[in-house]
Amino acid sequence: MSRVSQAEAQANRASAVVAASRLFRERGVPNVSVVDIMRSVGLTQGGFYKQFASKGALVDEAVRRGFVDMMRYLTDLQEGSDDRSTAWLALLDSYLSTEHRDDPGGGCPAAGFVGDLAKDPAHRDAYAAGVREMAAWIAPGDAGLAALATLVGGILLARATAGSAVSDEVLHAVRDTASRVAD
Template sequence: MSRYEKGHKADTHRRVVEIAAQRFRAEGIDSVGVASLMADAGLTHGGFYAHFPSKEALVKEALIAAIGSSFAYDNEAEATAPLNLRAFIDFYLSPAHRDKPATGCAVATLGAETTRRPRATRNAFNKEAQRFVARIASGLPEEASPEHKLAKAYGVFAQLVGSLQLSRIVTDKTLSDEVLAVGRSNALQLAGLDQGEETKAKPAKRTAKKH
């Protein structure tokens, strides 16, 4: 008879993936060792292989989880409704997102590093990134064709990622805040949501995940 309740292994697996997703974003993939990850999860190093065949397998799962955490919904209806793109842009290019890379967008923190991973990992990351872009496209004005909306969504996403990365590179906080403000304005203009108004950062509602 098992000493653990049903679902214990799945819960443990999920916890390791979530911890890895945060630490990879905060520290970089190659800077995080398996032993320290397992210690963070309250497990032994030897227990790692009961859940993952290799560190790369964990990296792949963690990257998928990290991108998915960019959209957290309170209910299924909210998840299938068109994205409130204005609110999302305001959150994405906010000081709160800039200052918490461990729980932020994985494309901004790990995109460049992922290009050096094995193809299977890159393919998984690419698939999730494309879903991210499609979600952005869902919040664009309806008058555009699906093809045009998708192309525009890539432009908006590139503006968001680049602005966030630059805001983290800049060491002067005032200038960093200005980079975010300009990025928000440009992203809204690309999305056709600017309406000539100055945008103020009002973070979109997100559901905090428990670890």
Template sequence: MRYSKDHKARTRQHILEESASSFKENGVDGTGVSTLMSRVGLTHGGFYAHFPSKNALVLEAVTLSFNQVRERLATKADAEPDATAQLIALIEQYLAVEHRDTPAQGCAVGALASDIARLPADLKAQFSSHVQAWLNDYAERAGDARLGHLIVTSMLGTIQLARIVSNDESIALLNETRATLIELVRNRSAG
């Protein structure tokens, strides 16, 4: 039986979404093509009808995830009345216990930074452009590149550490970093 182009596109999208979640939850090396294809109800051989390689899938799936999460965070933040409130909303969302506890739905960079660092140079370069866009966005929102970069790097490091340490230590890290960054943002806007 032949499938329509629409069916192939939907299947491909389903593979991308499942891959993004699985990569963020289990890591790139911890996600095998066979297991992934089983999750979407297909065989290993069916993978190659959609992607030329696992690296191609990693690039597309992580890019999709990066864009979806960035858009979701920005949509909530952009509902705030001013740049200070928007930055605070972004910080609060990123450094939330819910984000810590659901890496499959969260930030791809926070979940996969060490995996991405081990990818071939051409893939790392493509991911680098996404990270640079994230840094630029926060620099623009903060009105100061150094503050914007400090916010991004602090949030990223904190979410990674919060997923490693005990729950009490994790909550303390999230709360302390969130409070410190919000204080910096408020002081910047008041100064």
């Protein structure tokens, strides 16, 4: 059996974190096993324990990874827009879309992890830091937190009512109301 190089080990670890972040948001932390994560990236369960102390340690990394990816997306929106208002409206268009509603694994970590982390306080620090950073991108202070809470609540309601007219109505109503923040 050949040994894995340090570079390969780091790449495997990064792949596992990305996969875990997606799977946890998609199915929920309790519903994803170490075997599920490692199988999704073509590695063995034994390889997991060479990289991570526990599934809990991976949860923290997966939460942080989700927010790093989200902040990269927000930065790209900002850089691709003429002004802050245009970036905010672009975020609303993507965030409050049926595509985002139907893809929790690839979507917002604030929405994707909220249910599991509300039940498991062990991982709240990583989540709280991500929420604070994301809210600060939206707007300073309470306004950013309130706007983020509105977006997360809206996408969660839309997901919970997917397949009914209410889902699309929620997406439209939240987008219409939140777009006024840019005015």
